[in-house]
Amino acid sequence: MNPPLYAVPAAAGEAAPTEPGAPATDTAAIPRSVGDVLRNSQIETVFDELDRDLVGLAPVKQRIRDIAALLVIDRLRLALGLQAHAPSLHMSFTGNPGTGKTTVAMRMAQILHRLGYVRKGHLVAVTRDDLVGQYIGHTAPKTKEVLKKAMGGVLFIDEAYYLYKPENERDYGQEAIEILLQVMENQRDDLVVILAGYKDRMDTFFRSNPGMSSRIAHHLDFPDYSHGELQQIADRMLDGMSYRFADGAREVFGEYLTRRIAQPHFANARSVRNALDRARLRQASRLFADRERALTQGDLTTLLPEDIRASRVFAN
Numbered sequence: 001m002n003p004p005l006y007a008v009p010a011a012a013g014e015a016a017p018t019e020p021g022a023p024a025t026d027t028a029a030i031p032r033s034v035g036d037v038l039r040n041s042q043i044e045t046v047f048d049e050l051d052r053d054l055v056g057l058a059p060v061k062q063r064i065r066d067i068a069a070l071l072v073i074d075r076l077r078l079a080l081g082l083q084a085h086a087p088s089l090h091m092s093f094t095g096n097p098g099t100g101k102t103t104v105a106m107r108m109a110q111i112l113h114r115l116g117y118v119r120k121g122h123l124v125a126v127t128r129d130d131l132v133g134q135y136i137g138h139t140a141p142k143t144k145e146v147l148k149k150a151m152g153g154v155l156f157i158d159e160a161y162y163l164y165k166p167e168n169e170r171d172y173g174q175e176a177i178e179i180l181l182q183v184m185e186n187q188r189d190d191l192v193v194i195l196a197g198y199k200d201r202m203d204t205f206f207r208s209n210p211g212m213s214s215r216i217a218h219h220l221d222f223p224d225y226s227h228g229e230l231q232q233i234a235d236r237m238l239d240g241m242s243y244r245f246a247d248g249a250r251e252v253f254g255e256y257l258t259r260r261i262a263q264p265h266f267a268n269a270r271s272v273r274n275a276l277d278r279a280r281l282r283q284a285s286r287l288f289a290d291r292e293r294a295l296t297q298g299d300l301t302t303l304l305p306e307d308i309r310a311s312r313v314f315a316n
C-alpha cells in the first residue's frame with residue numbers, strides 16, 4: 001500500500017474522552033456480552049432520545065440500530081482478537097431538504113463516539129465552498145484545514161455532489177475529492193464522513209466516482225414526511241418552545257400544510273419550523289398592538305387561528 005499523501009494530525013493537547021459513555025475499551029474490564037458494551041457505552045440513551053425527539057423516520061431509526069448492533073458485535077470481536085482493523089463507517093444520507101439528515105448525523109456522531117469509534121464525537125458540517133478554493137493551490141489547504149477540525153468526529157458534507165463538476169475540466173473540486181478519498185481510507189479509525197444530499201444527484205455522483213462509492217459502507221434514505229408527521233413535528237416544536245395551538249389553530253395549521261406541501265420549495269420539517277417562526281412573529285405583533293393590557297401566560301403562549309391564517313399561503 002502507498003503511504004498516505006495526506007495525513008491529518010489530531011489537534012495538539014486533546015485529552016482522551018472521559019465523559020460517561022467513553023469508549024468501552026477504556027474500561028479495565030474486557031467486554032464479553034452485548035450488555036457489557038451497551039452499559040459501558042450508554043448508547044441506549046441516544047436511541048431513546050432519537051425515538052423521543054424525532055417524529056417518524058422508522059426506516060432510518062431501524063438502520064441506525066442495525067449499524068449500532070454491528071458495531072457492538074465488532075467491539076466484542078475486537079476484544080477476542082478476531083477483528084484486525086477498523087470497519088469503514090462512511091455513510092451517505094439522501095433525501096429532500098428538511099427530512100432530518102443533519103439532525104440524525106449529529107446523533108450518529110454521538111453513537112460512534114460512545115462506542116469508541118471516534119475520539120470526540122463532534123460534527124463538522126460543510127459544503128463545497130468550505131473545501132474548494134477559488135484559485136490554484138487554495139483547495140488542498142482548505143480541505144486539510146476542514147479535515148483537521150473534523151478529526152475525531154464526523155465530517156458532514158452537504159450536497160456533496162457539487163464537488164464533482166465534470167463539465168469543467170479544471171475544476172478544483174476534483175482535488176478536494178482526492179484528498180477526501182485518501183483520508184477516508186487511511187484515517188477511517190478516527191474520522192467518519194457522511195455525504196448528504198438529494199437521492200438522484202447522489203446516485204449520479206456515485207456512478208461517476210466509483211472510488212467514493214466504494215468507500216461508503218452505509219446508505220440511508222430519508223423519506224419525505226407525511227402530512228400527519230409534519231403536524232406532529234409542529235406540535236413537538238411548539239412544545240419545545242413553550243407555545244401551543246389555540247382551539248382551531250391546529251386545524252388551520254393542517255390546512256396550511258396541505259397548501260404548503262403543494263407549493264414549490266417545500267422543505268419538510270424545515271418549512272414547518274419556518275412557518276411556526278412566522279406565526280410567532282404575528283402573535284407578537286398582535287399582542288404588541290394592545291399596549292395596556294396585562295398579558296397572561298395563556299396570551300403569551302398561545303397561537304390563534306388568525307396567526308396562522310394570515311400567512312401568504314392562504315392568499316387566493
Ligand SMILES: Nc1ncnc2c1ncn2[C@@H]1O[C@H](COP(=O)(O)OP(=O)(O)O)[C@@H](O)[C@H]1O
Pocket residue numbers: 053054055056057095096097098099100101102103104233236269270273
Ligand atoms: N423527525 C423529526 N422530528 C422533529 N423535528 C425534525 C425532524 N426532522 C427534522 N426536524 C427538524 O427540522 C429541521 C430541519 O432538519 P435537518 O436535520 O436540518 O434537515 P436536513 O439536514 O435533511 O435538511 C431541524 O430544525 C430539525 O430539528
Ligand SMILES: [Mg+2]
Pocket residue numbers: 098101102158
Ligand atoms: Mg441539513
